[in-house]
Amino acid sequence: MTGRLYGIGIGPGDPELLTMKAFRVLRSAQVVAYPLSDSALKLARSIVAEYLHPEQIEVPMYFPFKLEESAQPYYDKAAETLAEHLQQGRDVVVLCEGDPFFYGSFMYLYSRLSDRFPTEVIPGVSCVMASPAMLGTPLTYRNDVFMVVSAIMSAEDLKKSLAVADAAAIIKLGRHFTKVVTVLKELGLYDRAKYIERATTSQQRIVPISELDPAEVPYFSMIVIPSKWQP
Structure with missing residues (x-):
């Protein structure tokens, strides 16, 4: 069996705005992936840092977010990295600031992976x-x-x-x-x-x-x- 992919909304910054469902899924997943950018290094991770545990595999995903550079090749690379974990039966949580489907980078991973692996989106406070x-x-x-x-x-x-x-x-x-x-x-x-x-x-x-x-x-x-x- 493959793992399950989760896109979880973690809210705008206050760790207490994480929903109970997002918290449960975050704590139970074997793999936690989060975006990096030049302007907001590990912002998503910092919001939920206190909820992570040492046994979890962390996957930073760099996306440039620059008008002069396409982020699509970076999404391709990140999707394949996550696919490797999913194929090995590991559940993967992708941290999404705010809500995953509201201007969220998770949408681009969703379009690449949701037809290959069971996927669930957990909304967050935008x-x-x-x-x-x-x-x-x-x-x-x-x-x-x-x-x-x-x-x-x-x-x-x-x-x-x-x-x-x-x-x-x-x-x-x-x-x-x-x-x-x-x-x-x-x-x-x-x-x-x-x-x-x-x-x-x-x-x-x-x-x-x-x-x-x-x-x-x-x-x-x-x-x-x-x-x-x-x-």
């Missing part, structure tokens, strides 16, 4: 849900249309998307922060916007947008535009 809780800002009321948009989009596409949303979360800010702020001002959304970075972690930071240095805004940051309606 930053989009955690950030408003940390800000103390309800996202939506009544029949609001809520939208999640990536700051990587062009200014024109950002405008079109935000123009039809009652509430929104703008993710992946980083070097796109200035562009996003310009769009928010043009749409009259700037005064409603709230900023948070590294939500739920020990490095969480909530700062008025006007006080931010664009050069210091990290990738793991978000602007939340809550509903204009009040209960």
Whole structure:
């Protein structure tokens, strides 16, 4: 028999936001795999480090996450490494920050392995849900249309998307922060916007947008535009 592949959502940073099911599966798996990148080395592993045990086999998976370099060959290599463990009957857990199917790197492993091995996806708390809780800002009321948009989009596409949303979360800010702020001002959304970075972690930071240095805004940051309606 082959092993079973699990993609588990481990939340945005607070280890206590791991679900009970994800915790059980994590503790019982023989192999624990997690992504590495140049900007967030072992971030996923650090979230669950206290739950790991020495007998588990750890598999770091490097993905470049650079626009000028395709990550697909790295996903191919990682998938084959995990396949070797699965073929030998070992259960493999892949750690996914936030939720596996919400902008998660696990999706690319899922597409390569799920038709060859039994696979289960365990959802997790995404930053989009955690950030408003940390800000103390309800996202939506009544029949609001809520939208999640990536700051990587062009200014024109950002405008079109935000123009039809009652509430929104703008993710992946980083070097796109200035562009996003310009769009928010043009749409009259700037005064409603709230900023948070590294939500739920020990490095969480909530700062008025006007006080931010664009050069210091990290990738793991978000602007939340809550509903204009009040209960």
